Amino acid sequence: MCTEPHPAARDAAERFLAANPGDPTTYPTISALEDEAVEALGEMTGLENPHGYIASGGTEANIQAVRAARNLAEVEAPNVVAPISAHFSFQKAADVLGVELRLAEVDSNRRADPDAVNELIDDDTVLVVGIAGTTEYGRVDPIPTLSEIAHDAGALLHVDAAWGGFVLPFTDYEWNFDHAAVDTMGIDPHKMGQAAVPAGGFLAREKRVLDALAVETPYLESTSQATLTGTRSGAGVASAWAAMDELWPAGYREQYERSQANAEWIADAFESCGYDVVDPVLPLVAADVPRKTVESLQSRGWRVSPTGSGELRIVCMPHVTRSMLESFAADLESL
Ligand code: PLP
DSSP states (O other): OOOOOOHHHHHHHHHTTTOOTTSTTTOHHHHHHHHHHHHHHHHHTTOSSOEEEEESSHHHHHHHHHHHHHHHSOOSSOEEEEETTSOTHHHHHHHHHTOEEEEEOBOTTSSBOHHHHHHHOOTTEEEEEEEBSOTTTOOBOOHHHHHHHHHHTTOEEEEEOTTGGGTGGGSOOOOSTTTSOOOEEEOOTTTTTOOOSSOEEEEESSHHHHHTTOEEOTTSSSOEEOSSSSSOOHHHHHHHHHHHHHHTTHHHHHHHHHHHHHHHHHHHHHHHTTOOEEOOSSSEEEEOOOHHHHHHHHHTTOOOEEOTTOOEEEEOOTTOOHHHHHHHHHHHHHO
């Protein structure tokens, strides 16, 4: 789910390779760029005055969302409720933070089922998770409904838009801070945002949520730090800033349209070969191709990965071109 960085992002990454935004007093330039990058992410996600930072990726953002919710709630045995479609990073979050992860079934369209989520919630639920662009099928959960469910239970709502966040602004989905009372969000510049790795985004609506993550930093000139990592890559931060400066919004819109058209094209190609296809609602296609055919494709050099249920999955990232897909479809047809 990563891609070739945009040339401007690559250039910025090289220039700030030796800067450390984890020490903002010593590295004020990268720190100022980080503030601007967070502002840009806020604009993209409908959040005025965003609180947040450029993280190492979606995993860190998810861990931090669970950590903030756990720290804010006064609960002895906290639990988090997420759909089974949630990224495996929530398992890591639950493990390192000592929080129980409860996974709710999804509906027939592979979206979080609000009734199933509701059933798992109790007084110890500190966080409900919704996914805006699932890793395996690109599904967008019903965020406004999940937000109501979370807040009725006194929990926070986290939206994982790590992959979907840079394409969803050009769709009609209700997924962001503007559409619902979302508390925290992960959105990764190093995925559809075309920044260099590592560049994730962690956003919070309220300052108190970021404050719940802060620890004192006695040996630095700045007094506290809310990030999970200490020393961080200035390259990731600068490249996130540069990619968004270059591409938001027109460049990202163009890329979304190209990627979505590619996804629909390859979905049709799978269907004309007789395979069942999971409808690509975002630029991600899964098709029920037999394991043997997948192995034959792999032996011809195609890097294709399966879903948990075994479908062949193609993510139409910016480096995936139509001619690449045409050549893939020709190989598929010959098999
Ligand atoms: N969340 C979602 C929805 C993802 O698709 C991914 C990765 O693909 C992640 C989180 C984890 O992101 P990262 O690998 O950048 O930590």
